[in-house]
Structure formats: C-alpha cells, structure tokens
Amino acid sequence: xxxxxxxxxxxxxxxxxxxxxxxxxxxxxxxxxxxxxxxxxxxxxxxxxxxxxxxxxxxxxxxxxxxxxxxxxxxxxxxxxxxxxxxxxxxxxxxxxxxxxxxxxxxxxxxxxxxxxxx
Numbered sequence: 001x002x003x004x005x006x007x008x009x010x011x012x013x014x015x016x017x018x019x020x021x022x023x024x025x026x027x028x029x030x031x032x033x034x035x036x037x038x039x040x041x042x043x044x045x046x047x048x049x050x051x052x053x054x055x056x057x058x059x060x061x062x063x064x065x066x067x068x069x070x071x072x073x074x075x076x077x078x079x080x081x082x083x084x085x086x087x088x089x090x091x092x093x094x095x096x097x098x099x100x101x102x103x104x105x106x107x108x109x110x111x112x113x114x115x116x117x118x119x
Contacts, residue, residue: 022073026073031053034053035107038050038103039103039104039107041103043087043103043106046103051080054070054106054107054110054111056068056070056110057069059079063094064081064083064094065082066081066082066083067094078090078097079094086099087106088100089106089109
C-alpha cells in the first residue's frame with residue numbers, strides 16, 4: 001500500500017536536516033566561556049544563574065526542596081534535584097536516573113548527552 005495515496009508522506013531526510021538545524025541554532029546560543037567557568041565550579045558552588053546557563057530552570061515541587069527541569073530539543077524533560085548536598089538527575093515521573101559528583105558531569109549529562117543528542 002502506498003500511503004501517498006492518502007496524502008501521507010514522511011520525508012526522513014528532511015526531518016533529520018531540520019533537527020540538525022535546530023541543534024546548530026542551539027549551539028550558536030550557548031555561551032562557551034561562561035560554561036567553561038561554570039564547569040570549574042563544584043556542584044555546591046552553582047548558583048541559579050549557573051544552572052540557567054546550563055539550561056535548568058526552577059520547577060515547583062512539593063516533594064523536593066529544589067527541583068529544576070531541562071527540556072531537550074523535542075521538549076522531553078529531565079529533572080535535577082538537590083537534596084542534602086546530593087545532586088541527582090531524574091527522568092519521567094521523577095525516577096532516579098543518576099547521582100552526580102561533578103559539575104562537568106552535570107554539563108555532560110544535560111548538554112551533550114541530552115539536549116544535543118542526535119536522532
């Protein structure tokens with residue numbers, strides 16, 4: 001069956017190209033000098049502005065004192081929780097995914113492993 005008969009047509013190459021263009025636009029907005037300074041800080045030294053530079057924004061929560069969210073290019077979210085000095089990445093329904101030990105690891109998970117992932 002040819003779905004073109006029904007007006008359904010999916011151009012995977014065009015979709016990939018559009019996604020790569022979105023990634024490039026995001027890369028162009030990143031402040032690499034500021035990220036380099038942030039990367040050298042310990043997790044406990046990070047401010048809300050530092051987290052916003054990485055891409056984490058505050059999210060209201062009744063379960064966590066500090067909860068931040070981060071959206072990838074497909075608007076899928078990961079979450080950062082800060083509890084008793086422990087920084088954790090959480091996924092869907094705030095299930096624990098990973099406990100972080102360094103700011104470099106936070107940047108790697110958020111920007112490289114998550115936001116700039118390629119399909």
